Amino acid sequence: MTKLLIVEDESVIRSALKRLLERNDYDVSEAGSVQEAETSFDLQSFDLIISDLRLPGAAGTTLIKKAGAVPVLIMTSYASLKSAVDSMRMGAVDYIAKPFDHGDMINAVERILKDNAEANTKHKKSPQQLGQTTTRMDGFIGDCEAMQNLCDDIAKMAPTTSTVLILGETGTGKEMVARSIHEQSHRAAQPMISVNCAAIPETLIESELFGYDKGAFTGANANRVGLIEAADGGTLFLDEIGELPMEAQARLLRFIQEGEIRRIGAVQSRKVDVRLICATHRNLERLSREGKFRQDLFYRINVLRVMLPPLRDRGKDILHLAEHMLQHYCEKLGKPIKSLSPKAIQAITTYQWPGNVRELEHAIERSVVLAEGEEIDNDLLGIDLELVNVSRLRSSSTSSGSSNKTSIRAIAQDPPEDLSLEDYFQRFVLEHQDTMSETELAQKLGVSRKCLWERRQRFGIPRAKASSDKRVSSQKD
Structure with missing residues (x-):
């Protein structure tokens, strides 16, 4: 069974997190400080250490070196996020902000354990294999699983001449992927011509792609090479191919099928050797069913498919x-x-x-x-940072309804089996409002005073006026 160690000085957080992880079949140990963890356990016997950043005695980041090859996941409040990022630079595998959602924690643990297992496997590869991996990653920033899979796919697709269809939301870097495929192919020394099909007027798209001969229409005073012909020997990248007019789609289909083009106004066709890469943010399969994109063209370009993660x-x-x-x-x-x-x-x-x-x-x-x-x-x-925080809190509480208000005092007395975002907020406020000002509470929770007041209203937690009055009276004395 996978062994985890929790290092957290707040007992309610530590106990709730332990129960959460144990319910997901992990063998969990716990400690309240770095010193306790070091004296009670062999740190390198664990598969993952989850530690709070701010601990009594020594910071959680000191575990990074002590744990050796064991990954360390840092927990931190929103107010200390910059410190968490600094801890990652020191070698922490990742950080997670408190209060965290149960699903986020489990996903983070699963991902880290999986990545660590894959990293150990990669260390067993030959130097030549490792060098190839580094080359494939050039130009891409990120080591999440989706990006690793993307780089593997590019390395497999690049040496071929097959047509590639790149799918992904606007702004995900589809042209960068197309260029990477071209640069890793045998055509890298030849040109890559990029065409944004959505940026060319419908009346000009055919002449731009296929070119024309002199006299083909009014204003055609000389022969003009089209973009497809200009890419001969290299790669043609058609971005936003879903915006291509139906007439141009028919001519493009013939080019793909026959490997030849005919300029507008010309009699003879010309053979061209072009690798085609297409991209779109639209659902071409659905468009083809609706008659808005040629189904036969969709089948022709949907040979190798790349899906970019948002x-x-x-x-x-x-x-x-x-x-x-x-x-x-x-x-x-x-x-x-x-x-x-x-x-x-x-x-x-x-x-x-x-x-x-x-x-x-x-x-x-x-x-x-x-x-x-x-x-x-x-x-x-x-x-808007405050709107981001509120939306995250609301999204996690949609199933809670109004039951929060009736269970607030119970939370302070008996920690619940599940410690949700609302539970953490309520317990923290109830435990610390007698010793902290509103400003200090807001800073610790990583929210504004206004946001703290709004959440007090929502959860029915009144301000501890008695404690504030004591501070005022003590100042007068």
Whole structure:
């Protein structure tokens, strides 16, 4: 059975997390500090260590070196996200922000254990195999499972001449994948011609793709080579092929079937040797059923298929991308290298990024242009951090209903079997509001005072006026 160690000084969090992991068939041990973990257990006998960042005595990051090859997952509050990122630079495998969702924790544990097993397997490969892996990864930032699979697929597809269909949401980097396939193919020394089918007017698309002979129509004063013919010997990348008009689709189908083209106004066809790569964010299969895209053309281009993951599904790759882009634009714009604030890190890692990598790149570029200090805050990214936090909290509480308000006091007395986001928030406030000010509570929870007040109202937790009155009276005395 897989062995896990939890190092957490808050007993309610530690106990709830242990029960959660044990219910998922893990053998779980626990400790309240680094010293206790070190004296009670052989750290290197575990498969994964889950540690809080801030612990009494020594920080959780000290376990990274002590654990050797055992991966360490750091838990941290939102207010300490920058420290969590620093811990990853020190060697932590990943971090997870508290309060966390049960599903997020289990997914993180499963992913880390799987990645660690795969990494151990890779160490057994020959140096030649490892060198090939590094070459395939060139140009791509990220090591999540989806990106690893993508690089493997590119390496298999590149040496062939088969047509490739790249699918993915807008902004996921479809042209970058097409270029990588071309550069790893035997055609790398020949041109790669990229065509955005959505950017060319419908009346010009055929002449742009296939070219024309002199006198073919009014204004055709000379012969013109089309983009397909210009890619002869190389690769033709048709981006947003789903926007191609039906008439052009028919001519494109003949080119694919026969390997030849005929310029507009010409009598003779010309043989061309072109590798075709297509891309779209649309569902071509559905469009073909609806009669909006030729079914026979869909079958012709759907030979090798690549599915690009959206940015929101790439885990910690998002932060790696953001930091890479930040350094790139600081150098490009001639500005000193800047860093991301904790709130900016939280926004970047929790925002859904509907525009994917392109939207992230534009956000980073904008922040570098507008930044005046050494640190970039979330407001420069154009992301509402508080709305992100509230939406995450609400999404996890849709099944809870109004039962939260009736169980608040019970939470403080008897820790529940499951510690959800709401449970953690309520328990933390109830346990610490007598010793912390509202500002301190908000900072610890990583929210604004206004957000703290709103959540108090929602969960029916009144402010501890008695304690605040004592502090006031003590000041007067």
